[in-house]
Amino acid sequence: MSQALANDPKREDIVRLVDVSKIYRQGKIEVRAVDNLSLEIDTGDFCALCGPSGSGKTTVLNMIGGLDIPTHGQVFLERRDLASLSRGEVAAIRRDRIGFVFQAYNLIPVMTAYENAEFVLKLQGVSAVECHTRVMTILKEVGLVGLEHRRPDEMSGGQQQRVAIARAIVTRPAIVLADEPTANVDSATADSLLDLMQKLNRQDGITFLFSTHDKRVMDRARRIVRMRDGRIESDEVQG
């Protein structure tokens, strides 16, 4: 059945989780971080994964990004079963098709804002000239013009998250996975980061899947998937 779902040509989904479970073993205790969960994310969506701490949000995002491997079930990204790929292939997918934003400490400390944003482009082998135009365009878009040469420790938390977002989208990925991107900043900064993500979603059609447990943040999403104990509690699309 999962194969049939994956091959259904009508659906424009970018991410598909089919009966996915993740069980962590700590000695004799089993923790079901994700429990038989199925989920699809459509291209161009702006989707929030909500739920209290420990509900399995991070685990879901990590499995979508190939950072974690499900105990049962399948994860498809752009219709490719991640389990069928090698470590190197998954790394290449992360490099080319996924943008990651974490809660904090996203940036490589020894590199400037510019170099951080440029890093993945360089990994992709993009030419220096093109790197420059693309990075400058993105830095402008995220409002960091003038801060190109700052190192992470010379920037505020909000500025750092902007660099992280810039780095996530500069490669024009299929999807940006953001794990509690606003958890470490004040609410005004959180608002402006959400404004930015929303703008990138609307203007450039980038799919966003972000996790949060902040009510104000989840209200900005088009679709809200609520989780509890590793399961989906509710899944609604807002007007």
Place this chain on the structure above:
Amino acid sequence: MQMWNIAWRNVWRRRRRTLITGFSIGFGVLLAAIFTGMAIYMYGNMINASAATGFGHVTFEPIGYSKAPALDKRLSRVDTLREQIVHENGVDAAMERIMGQAMFATASKTVGGMFLAINPQHESAEYNLLIRSLVEGKVFSDKNAGGVVIGKRLAEKLNLRIGKKLVYTTTDVNGEIVSEIARVSGLFVTGVDEIDGGMALFPLRQIQHVLGYHADEATLIAVMLRQQRHAESSRDVFRQKYHDPSIEILSWQQTQPDLAGMITIDAASNYVMQFLIALLIAAGILNTMLMSVLERTREFGVMLAIGLSPKRLFWLVMAESYWMALIGLVIGIVITSPFYWYFDVYGLDFSSLLGDESYTVSNVLIDPVIRMKLHVIHVIAILSAVFGLALLSGIYPAWRAGRVPPVESLRTI
């Protein structure tokens, strides 16, 4: 590419730790240079001193002489041969010598010992320990002169002074016992008891005459090379060129097997010592790199998450070890150079500590001034060994970095 740049900056994130590790690598270079340099200088000294008492770095001698030395064994046409050898590549001097055993006697006493007959025009203080060690009187000026130079200890035993007569007895070419008289013209003190108490230096012609040799016959030709370390390769070259079945060409390792053995053993213990130092340094680098990797698991997790492949992460950390090693080598060169310069120019003089006592190993006098000698090849060997070691000890930490499962490292907030 960019990785080298990131690696370089990463190395300097913990400035103090990097400098400490760099200095420990540099210290390794210093120790290796000192141990190797002193040993090479000392061996060189001993080899040269030993070569200067008889056989040279390379010896041309009658076949079977080294196994059973005897005065009836001799080379002929030594003048032509010597003339030819002196012009060979890498040869500094070639000296025809006659060596043998003799009894030395005066009216009061008889002492057994060795004699060495030389052509003073071909010899020099540099290549003849006995000439170099002259303390009283003078050495005869040419091979046709008369006179004898003996060890001071021998003179004391025989109650001899300069100008007095010495009777020496040996066997000639026919095995007959022959005796002759020579007047003592000089005394030497080498510091080696066996030499000072039982050796005599004669002009060549006088001994040829006594033994019944022709004017162009001698026991051997001692060849001194510009670089003693090329003794074996030069010997092989000579063997190719001078294939006379009556002549045997040997290197000092063959004519002085005791010394060669001693050097081999000493060098081996030196290597063991250096290996232990190397292990300590490697453990230090490994520890530093591993620490720096383990404290950055989160950072590596992020790098893996945004698409760096584990393979590239491995090479990033290897590049850090590379820079670390390079910093260590630069520090090593900077701290070793003044040491080397000092040891080369002034040396470390132990003569005041040793007093008048001289120090010998395998009957070879040791210079009380300790110096260092390193050839380019040793410098290259030391630097590349230390460099290779530093890189080698970076492999495990680099492998660990690539192994960090991204999830574990990202979970930590």
